[in-house]
Amino acid sequence: MSSSNATLAEINALNYGNSIFYQIWTYLLLCLGTIGHSLNIYVFTRPTLRSNPCTRYFLAATITGIYIILTSCLWRYLQINYPAYNPLGYSTASCKILSFMALTSKY
Template sequence: MSAATIINAVNLQFSRLAPLVVFIFGVPGNIFNILIFIRPNLIKNPCSTYFFCSSLANLNVLFFGLIPRSLADGFGIDPVSNNLAFCRFRYFMVHPSVVLSSWFTILAGIDRYCISSRDVHRRQLSNLKYSRYISAITAFIGFAIYSHLLGLFVMQQLKTGPYCYALVGPYRVFL
């Protein structure tokens, strides 16, 4: 058995097992986060709003990003390349969700900075009303920025079969 064959076999097994481990720990972890952040004593905390939204975004990444990718890479089943609508919807859900997860974590840090400030006016910026508005606006902007994915992803015929990806040309370079 050659080294390349061994590496390919290891890569295939890793492509099958690693996403399963991430999914097994990621989904319950994010669900527990959501359940914790909606508890009555935490739901009124502005920082909890940001972490709640971050957990929702992470669940989107797990369900729309990890599952189809692991099916394609580890088992040769590509649900994305068989349906243009799902192809576009998947990428539209994954790309902004990855970005939004980070943005919400940053917003939680900014909220903690504001609440711990000596300046009274800065402390007043940390309130539930602002955190909900900022979360909604952030999610809207995140999905609006990536709305081009809904129209500019296409099915391309490769030697291995159909493949879902960005249009060839300047848009692919942009993406």
């Protein structure tokens, strides 16, 4: 067995690096996801594509995708970067509501 001799400073440095990564990743995901889904909505609402039933399904999937990005990414950002302000960690009702929203919006 190998023993772990990580110091408290190394653990804090890893936690800080993890927090910075999630901050950058969340902002990047929010920006690029919102731009991409907005462009999809623009394309799928063109008059020439409205008559195609497949386009309506893609439009519905795009609206669901932007909903997922705007809700779940923001909740995860709050949970990771502000652990003292975690409304989902204290209430089982809010945890169930968020889980329901995340699961139903994926299908």
